[in-house]
Amino acid sequence: MNPNIQRRTEIALRGNRVVGRRDFLRQMSALGLTAGACNWTDVLSASADELRSRGMACIVLWMQGGPSQFETFSPKPNHNNGGETKAISTSVPGIQIAENLPYCARVMEDLAIIRSLTSKEGNHQRATYLLHHGYLPLGGVKFPTLGSHVAQHIGDAANQLPSCVRIGERLANSGDGGFLGVDYDPFVLRSANSPPENTEPATGRERYLRRLRLLDSIQAKFAAGSGAQVVADQRKLVANAAEMILSPSMAAFDLEQEPAALRAEYGKGDFAAGCMMARRLIEHGVTFVEVVSRGWDTHQDVFTRTRELTAQVDQPMAMLISDLKQRGMLDKTLVVWMGEFGRTPRINPRSGRDHYPKAFNAVLAGGGVSGGQVIGETDDAGALVSERPVSVNDLFRTIYHTLGIDADHENISRVGRPIKLVDGGEVIQELFS
Amino acid sequence: MRSKLASRMLCATFLALSLVVPTALAALPSPAKTAQRVDAAIAEELFGEETPLAPRSDDETYLRRVWLDLVGDIPTPEDVTAFLLDSSTDKRERAVQQLLASPYYGQNWARYWRDVIFSRTIEDRAYIAANAMETDLTGWLNEGVGWDQIAARFITSRGDVQERGSTAILMAQDGRTEETTAEVSRIFLGIQIQCAQCHDHPYDRWKREQFHELAAFFPRVGVRPVRGLTKRSFEVFGTDRFGRNAKKDNDRRPQAEHFMPDLNDPTAAGTQIQPKFFLTSATLPIGASDADRRGQLAEWLTDNEWFAIALVNRIWSELLGEGFYEPVDDIGPDRQASAPAAVQLLAAEFSNSGYDLRWLLETICLTEAYGRESRPRRDSEQTPFTANVPQRLRSDQLMNAILSALEVDESQPANRGGRQFANSPRKQFADVFGYDPSVARESVTLSIPQVLALMNSAQVNRAVTAGRSNMLGRLLTAEADDEQVILELYLCALSRQPSEEEIAQLLAYRDEVDDRQQAFEDALWALINSTEFQHRR
Numbered sequence: 010m011n012p013n014i015q016r017r018t019e020i021a022l023r024g025n026r027v028v029g030r031r032d033f034l035r036q037m038s039a040l041g042l043t044a045g046a047c048n049w050t051d052v053l054s055a056s057a058d059e060l061r062s063r064g065m066a067c068i069v070l071w072m073q074g075g076p077s078q079f080e081t082f083s084p085k086p087n088h089n090n091g092g093e094t095k096a097i098s099t100s101v102p103g104i105q106i107a108e109n110l111p112y113c114a115r116v117m118e119d120l121a122i123i124r125s126l127t128s129k130e131g132n133h134q135r136a137t138y139l140l141h142h143g144y145l146p147l148g149g150v151k152f153p154t155l156g157s158h159v160a161q162h163i164g165d166a167a168n169q170l171p172s173c174v175r176i177g178e179r180l181a182n183s184g185d186g187g188f189l190g191v192d193y194d195p196f197v198l199r200s201a202n203s204p205p206e207n208t209e210p211a212t213g214r215e216r217y218l219r220r221l222r223l224l225d226s227i228q229a230k231f232a233a234g235s236g237a238q239v240v241a242d243q244r245k246l247v248a249n250a251a252e253m254i255l256s257p258s259m260a261a262f263d264l265e266q267e268p269a270a271l272r273a274e275y276g277k278g279d280f281a282a283g284c285m286m287a288r289r290l291i292e293h294g295v296t297f298v299e300v301v302s303r304g305w306d307t308h309q310d311v312f313t314r315t316r317e318l319t320a321q322v323d324q325p326m327a328m329l330i331s332d333l334k335q336r337g338m339l340d341k342t343l344v345v346w347m348g349e350f351g352r353t354p355r356i357n358p359r360s361g362r363d364h365y366p367k368a369f370n371a372v373l374a375g376g377g378v379s380g381g382q383v384i385g386e387t388d389d390a391g392a393l394v395s396e397r398p399v400s401v402n403d404l405f406r407t408i409y410h411t412l413g414i415d416a417d418h419e420n421i422s423r424v425g426r427p428i429k430l431v432d433g434g435e436v437i438q439e440l441f442s
Numbered sequence: 443m444r445s446k447l448a449s450r451m452l453c454a455t456f457l458a459l460s461l462v463v464p465t466a467l468a469a470l471p472s473p474a475k476t477a478q479r480v481d482a483a484i485a486e487e488l489f490g491e492e493t494p495l496a497p498r499s500d501d502e503t504y505l506r507r508v509w510l511d512l513v514g515d516i517p518t519p520e521d522v523t524a525f526l527l528d529s530s531t532d533k534r535e536r537a538v539q540q541l542l543a544s545p546y547y548g549q550n551w552a553r554y555w556r557d558v559i560f561s562r563t564i565e566d567r568a569y570i571a572a573n574a575m576e577t578d579l580t581g582w583l584n585e586g587v588g589w590d591q592i593a594a595r596f597i598t599s600r601g602d603v604q605e606r607g608s609t610a611i612l613m614a615q616d617g618r619t620e621e622t623t624a625e626v627s628r629i630f631l632g633i634q635i636q637c638a639q640c641h642d643h644p645y646d647r648w649k650r651e652q653f654h655e656l657a658a659f660f661p662r663v664g665v666r667p668v669r670g671l672t673k674r675s676f677e678v679f680g681t682d683r684f685g686r687n688a689k690k691d692n693d694r695r696p697q698a699e700h701f702m703p704d705l706n707d708p709t710a711a712g713t714q715i716q717p718k719f720f721l722t723s724a725t726l727p728i729g730a731s732d733a734d735r736r737g738q739l740a741e742w743l744t745d746n747e748w749f750a751i752a753l754v755n756r757i758w759s760e761l762l763g764e765g766f767y768e769p770v771d772d773i774g775p776d777r778q779a780s781a782p783a784a785v786q787l788l789a790a791e792f793s794n795s796g797y798d799l800r801w802l803l804e805t806i807c808l809t810e811a812y813g814r815e816s817r818p819r820r821d822s823e824q825t826p827f828t829a830n831v832p833q834r835l836r837s838d839q840l841m842n843a844i845l846s847a848l849e850v851d852e853s854q855p856a857n858r859g860g861r862q863f864a865n866s867p868r869k870q871f872a873d874v875f876g877y878d879p880s881v882a883r884e885s886v887t888l889s890i891p892q893v894l895a896l897m898n899s900a901q902v903n904r905a906v907t908a909g910r911s912n913m914l915g916r917l918l919t920a921e922a923d924d925e926q927v928i929l930e931l932y933l934c935a936l937s938r939q940p941s942e943e944e945i946a947q948l949l950a951y952r953d954e955v956d957d958r959q960q961a962f963e964d965a966l967w968a969l970i971n972s973t974e975f976q977h978r979r
Contacts (some may be wrong), residue, residue, distance in 0.1 A: 239834070
């Protein structure tokens with residue numbers, strides 16, 4: 010039989026029957042069934058709803074560099090540390106956020122702000138890894154990234170698009186399928202403003218399918234010898250890629266199909282386009298989308314630079330939430346806004362703020378989370394968490410819980426060690442009350 | 443240990459003194475003999491009588507392997523044929539020596555180090571230094587400059603980043619004290635001492651203070667923009683003149699001394715730290731000049747055993763698919779080597795060779811361990827080094843292989859000093875296919891964008907479409923015998939002869955398609971898209 014199985018059995022991931030079935034089909038498709046012998050997606054579509062547990066999905070809005078909490082969701086206008094940033098009222102009486110976020114202020118009833126997120130990692134690489142995996146890097150263990158775990162547990166096996174998509178240039182330390190395998194790697198799209206590259210088949214469909222069959226058959230020799238693992242991986246990816254580009258779902262990547270008026274409501278720029286595409290992808294059955302915004306490492310001129318960044322992020326984020334809500338998708342789509350850490354309470358001599366993991370923010374909306382609330386608080390100076398600290402593990406456990414995924418599910422790593430999706434932590438129960 | 447005064451004098455005459463090294467060349471350890479000793483040490487440490495060892499690879503596999511490893515390209519059908527027909531017993535040794543004498547040897551490894559350094563840049567603008575780095579390092583490698591001297595040049599560098607390739611690490615780290623410190627330790631010693639930057643690490647012996655003592659060799663370095671009439675660039679500089687205004691936190695101007703931040707009060711000035719090399723505890727006084735600090739550190743660092751071990755381990759890992767320590771940039775006294783005596787031996791002889799990189803590569807290529815057939819990557823329970831491992835090609839190797847297989851020229855002027863690399867087709871290719879060579883190779887996986895680029899990109903498809911002026915077109919016109927065409931295509935792409943089965947497969951495909959040109963276009967497309975093509979076996 011096919012060597013795919015060899016790689017797969019190294020990872021004892023038998024808890025989820027969907028994986029087994031999906032793998033089986035992938036192998037069949039790699040052996041030539043994608044080549045038109047039978048449309049296996051159709052075979053499965055009857056059970057698609059059942060496969061995608063409760064139809065949940067997740068969108069992460071990632072602020073690379075570490076967004077300043079003072080200039081976003083935790084303004085401190087009455088303290089020196091707050092700097093020149095003013096607070097504004099929101100649609101929820103009693104909750105104020107920074108003036109830089111007027112659009113988000115209007116959808117506050119859907120947002121739950123965590124002001125007491127706390128960690129110890131002040132290094133970009135390690136913190137980016139931590140807030141993508143729920144673990145710090147550990148030699149020898151290939152932890153899967155959040156989106157890959159989500160794709161594996163609740164991804165729609167029958168969908169022709171990848172279950173996990175990341176929009177934005179390659180992001181170091183954001184992770185991949187790890188020990189779950191290449192099937193769960195995020196599909197990385199450079200920008201939502203241009204179609205994914207090289208997705209136009211180079212020849213007519215018939216010839217393309219014929220070529221794929223030939224490619225599969227000439228790999229036999231290497232696959233039977235030293236290339237067993239690598240050919241197996243490549244066969245899966247070729248099958249996945251071919252299935253995707255030949256499928257009508259490719260339309261999900263085409264923002265031109267959106268009404269101009271709606272596009273305008275999302276605002277301009279790559280991040281706005283990314284938010285809109287995230288919604289389209291979720292509509293087309295993708296389970297996890299990450300949209301990356303860069304440049305938040307504001308060691309200098311934190312006030313001006315954060316204003317420029319929020320101008321790119323505020324409107325699309327708020328519009329994404331309204332749009333999901335209007336389409337009846339918000340209840341089943343968890344939106345998470347976060348970055349790798351926060352920024353120092355003290356303003357440095359270059360009007361900037363430095364790395365500060367001790368107290369920072371995350372924002373959750375949708376997926377059954379009760380909006381219009383603030384979880385946790387910091388002291389007047391914004392230096393220390395004064396109420397209800399939330400750890401990264403708490404946050405990750407909460408995200409999995411919201412999506413209906415058992416965070417205590419154990420995978421067995423290659424060295425035979427059981428690894429939970431999240432090690433410890435508690436669900437933030439207030440979010441669901 | 444030398445006295446401080448003596449070592450400072452030595453530092454001033456650093457380059458002059460290092461010219462003495464070539465006298466050691468007379469006693470250069472023999473690569474072939476050293477290879478045997480390394481194999482013996484591995485067998486002694488790891489293999490029992492029952493350990494199944496993969497057989498020696500065949501000539502085709504070995505030739506393609508050394509070509510990719512040493513010069514970053516695949517052999518032509520003529521090279522393969524000549525090698526197969528050569529019946530002399532020392533042909534592998536001679537092939538290795540010839541490849542190491544080629545200018546592409548320097549280029550291949552300069553590109554490898556370019557990826558090592560620039561995979562960890564803080565800001566993308568650092569790429570403007572990539573061209574000069576590749577050019578200069580290519581030259582040094584081809585001249586045979588020792589790895590100790592090369593390391594010293596990187597550590598002590600100053601100047602315009604588009605003119606001086608040795609500025610690359612400092613430019614990539616934006617001249618920031620702590621980041622530069624971490625990279626110098628990681629790249630040249632394989633030790634990740636920066637893990638101790640914020641807190642004492644539970645598993646490592648290095649304490650937070652030791653990281654900052656190492657950082658104290660770099661506080662006087664900076665990177666600043668330079669604007670000429672015609673160009674904009676950056677300059678790495680070191681200074682010993684400081685105004686009265688002490689540096690404030692996060693001010694990136696150089697400062698006279700390094701301060702370790704107070705964890706409980708990040709806003710305080712912190713503790714002034716004296717330069718001290720963590721592996722030997724050698725110190726320099728507060729107030730030492732930038733030239734002394736960096737010159738002295740370069741000397742102490744390249745003298746240390748971990749300097750040789752880190753390099754030997756890194757190159758071994760690149761050539762065998764697995765290092766004695768993994769990952770290659772997280773080694774050190776607290777890590778367990780899979781064959782400690784073998785790596786110690788190789789490192790000691792590398793040091794005796796005058797840190798001669800060509801000597802090291804030749805030695806490794808002559809080991810039985812390197813020459814074995816490949817097998818899928820082992821499980822952690824299986825014995826290491828019983829076989830070689832198929833390695834996914836680095837971006838430059840893959841691009842060269844495509845260009846060579848399809849006989850396409852790379853139309854790119856190789857001017858130094860400009861932004862050429864940053865805007866080149868090679869960089870665009872690397873944006874899709876590149877990976878950080880320091881990462882454990884088992885975690886480097888193929889991605890859908892990579893699969894799509896090879897399947898569908900216009901460049902590849904143009905080249906596999908038979909035309910009057912390309913390889914396939916010429917071949918189909920010149921050769922009427924389709925079995926010969928198939929042989930040629932396999933030699934071009936995979937540097938080996940097809941098996942009987944593979945010939946039959948393609949002949950059957952030709953009959954099925956019933957269009958000779960289309961059938962062979964598809965065949966070439968499939969060969970380029972095959973996993974075997976994208977790996978070095």
